[in-house]
Amino acid sequence: MSKEFEINGCVEVxxxxxxxxxxxxxxxxxxxxxxxxxxxxxxxxxxxxxxSDGARGKYVLDD
Numbered sequence: 051m052s053k054e055f056e057i058n059g060c061v062e063v064x065x066x067x068x069x070x071x072x073x074x075x076x077x078x079x080x081x082x083x084x085x086x087x088x089x090x091x092x093x094x095x096x097x098x099x100x101x102s103d104g105a106r107g108k109y110v111l112d113d
Contacts, residue, residue, distance in 0.1 A: 097111070
C-alpha cells in the first residue's frame with residue numbers, strides 16, 4: 051500500500067538553471083528515492099507563467 055502527496059508551491063533556483071535542467075534533476079531525485087511523479091511543472095519568471103513558445107503568459111496571482 052502506498053500514499054500520495056500533492057505538491058502546491060514553487061522552487062526557486064538560480065536564473066541560469068533551465069526548465070529542462072530543473073525537470074531532469076527533480077525527476078532524478080524522485081526516482082533515486084524509488085518514488086514516482088505524476089504531473090507537470092510551469093516555469094515562472096518575474097511573476098509570469100512562461101508559455102511553451104517562450105512568451106510571457108498570465109500573471110501568477112491572476113488565478
